[in-house]
Amino acid sequence: MISSFSAPFARRRGAARLAASTLVSGLVAAAGVIAAAGPAAADETTQTPGGATATMGGLKTYGAAVLHDGSGDQEISAGLFEMSVDGGGTLQTYCVDLHNPTQRDAKYHETPWSGTSLGANDDAGRIRWILQNSYPQVNDLASLATKAGIAGGLTEQDAAAGTQVAIWRYSDGADVDAVDPQAEQLADYLQKAARDTAEPEASLTLDAPAVSGHPGEPIGPVTVHTDASAVTVTPPLDAGITGVRIVGKDGKPVTTATNGTELFFDVPADAEPGSAELTVQASTTLPVGRAFTSESRSQTQILAGSSESTVSATASATWAEQGAVPALSAAKNCAKSGVDITVANQGDQAFTFELMGAEHAIPAGTTRTVTIPLQEDQPYDFTITGLQGAETRFTGLLDCQTWTAETSNLTTQTLSDPSPATVGGTTATDTNLAETGGSSATPIIAGTAIGLVVIGGAALVLAGRKENT
Structure with a gap:
């Protein structure tokens, strides 16, 4: 690659x-829950809020650039990467993490800016402006050259290299120039013309990703947020056995949904304590400017173009008649240099757990978020024991x-x-x-x-x- x-x-x-x-690593002891008959296998969860998942294909359209540093000048490649989306689709991306290597065939997932270096970068909005006003979003290279005052015109390689160089100046604060004069002129134009632009909405997410409650009552809501015209809703795999249904606010079963739809888990009143998961999926063109990260230390990317691509998201529900009923989810929080663990406890007892030397108590009927501080580049592996001894495991890399x-x-x-x-x-x-x-x-x-x-x-x-x- x-x-x-x-x-x-x-x-x-x-x-x-x-x-x-x-x-x-953290092994978390929980109070106020029913003990399991035997040890439960941990349900491993990465901090993927939903959207597209893709595999790195490599740098496809690029030119040369020179990076200036105290140790000397280094010539590097600069341009557009291509990734293949799981389930179908292709993404074009630029790098926003210049000095981090790209791993071969690395798996990437759509990530909010808050989970990347862009979240703390005051110039992140200017990067999105560059993406919206340059190649490949602007594929009329003659028009782009005219706007940039380039008399000699632009090739695709020049346009990709110039765009990447302009992005690096904002994403990494790099002193970098394109080798080709036309590409360098484009980079200068984009850097000077860039304006602050808001972060794009996710292609598909569910809020909240984990809910809890009592059998016989609707558990939710789980709200769909998407730019797709519609999404398909898949109920739990064992729904035919457990009787758990996915319904709307009116209590009727739901198989499709749109942006803003509220979904609920309908659990039979006589159901034993347990949990279930729903999945939503759609096909859409992803918004330019979405970030993509990898858990394998592969350099962070930002979306420059998308074909019609498959996106998906999952949400879980936990239920019990009495005691603490915790539902757990997690998300990286770069502003606080850690991982946010959110616990929704709709039981009648407090849910307590200890993690990394600190004890946390989530009162009955509340939802709380606990930030676990980490150092940069730290892999982490947290396991939290919840309902009936079921273990939820959060792994990843900050x-x-x-x-x-x-x-x-x-x-x-x-x-x-x-x-x-x-x-x-x-x-x-x-x-x-x-x-x-x-x-x-x-x-x-x-x-x-x-x-x-x-x-x-x-x-x-x-x-x-x-x-x-």
Whole structure:
């Protein structure tokens, strides 16, 4: 796969990230719930709010750029990536994470800006303006060249390179220029003309992603938010056995929904304590400017164009007649440098749990959000025990800063440092390291990166510390 970064910068970022790979783990004890007869397998949940999921295909339309840094000038590739959407569809994206490598065949999911470095970037709205007013959204290259005052015209490669360079100047604060004069002139025009623009709405989400209640009563609402004309609603897989139905406000079964539709879980009054999940799916063109992130440390992307693509989202419900009835969900919160764990407890007793040395109590009949602080680039693995001993497991990676931000306040940490983010080296070899394509340097870059995995296992970890707000 081709990626848009130079060998020296790939090595720096890769070494720091590979060293910081110890999981942050938390086993949570819950009170006020019925004990299970035996240990329950954890239901693993990643912080995916819904939308499109895609696989990285590589850099498809690009030119050359030069990154200026204190260590010298580095030539890099700059342009449009392409990703294939699960279920059908194609996405075109630009990079907003210059110094982070791109992993081969990395899985990406649609993410709100708050879960990425864009959430804390005052210029994120200008990046979206660039996307809306340049290639490929503007595919009349003659018109684009005229607006930018380019006499010699633009090729697709020039347009992609110039657009990417302008984005990097805002996303990473990079001192970077396009090699081709036309591409550089386009980058300058876009940078100067960019105006603040609001974050686009998600292609498809459900609010709330987890609800709780009592059998015999409608449990919800779960509200559909989408730009699709309609979505299909799929009830729980075992609905025929449990009798759980998905209904609207009128109590009638629902198989399709539109933006704003409220869905409810209709659970039989004699149902045993348990849980169920619904899924909604649609086909739509995703809004330009949506962010895409990967849990495999692959560089963050921002959407530049979309074909008709498959999007989906899920929501769960938990129910019991008495006691604490918790429903759990999670989302990354880059503004607070952590993960928000939201607990909806519609039972008649408080739900208590301990995580990373702190005890939390969610009163009966309330919904509360607890932020778990983490360090940048920290993988995490939290397990919370809920109704009848059922375990919900949240895993992921906190990736909220660009390389420039991370290295501006480095400090040395050792294995003995305490929670919330014990950091350690690793001797594991990552066989899925980034490459730069279209260059004779590819084997050298890959070999150097693999060597750094071994070096990182024995070195002290350099990790950026951020204050928790």
